[in-house]
Amino acid sequence: MLAGAAGTLLVLVLAAFALVRALNLLRGQVGIAWRYGLANIARRAQGSVTQILAFGLGIMVLLLLSLVRTDLLAAWQAKLPVDAPNQFVINVQPDQVQPMQAFLPRAA
Secondary structure, three states, X not given: OHHHHHHHHXXXXXXXXXXXXXXXXXXHHOOHHHHHHHHHHHHOHHHHHHHHHHHHHHHHHHHHHHHXXXXXXXXXXXHOOOXXXXXXXXXXXXXXXXXXXXXXXXXX
């Protein structure tokens, strides 16, 4: 996983530098407002690369979390018996067991 994160980091850094350089080349072909914006990106290239890197890593972490979440849920559901209940009651105190046992058949 660390190798994947390091590889992603390297790819993002290279892509960010290429994007900043490409935007700098594009600067002469756009209107005046865009020219100022693109010049600002090129002028602060390291800051722009850092921002692209941060967004890229954030998106990578979100995608990784969604993948791991899906895999964990699928593995957990595969281990459940067929007749497992699909509703649970937690934090029931000993003095609440009797009223809950009376309530559940009526609620179902």
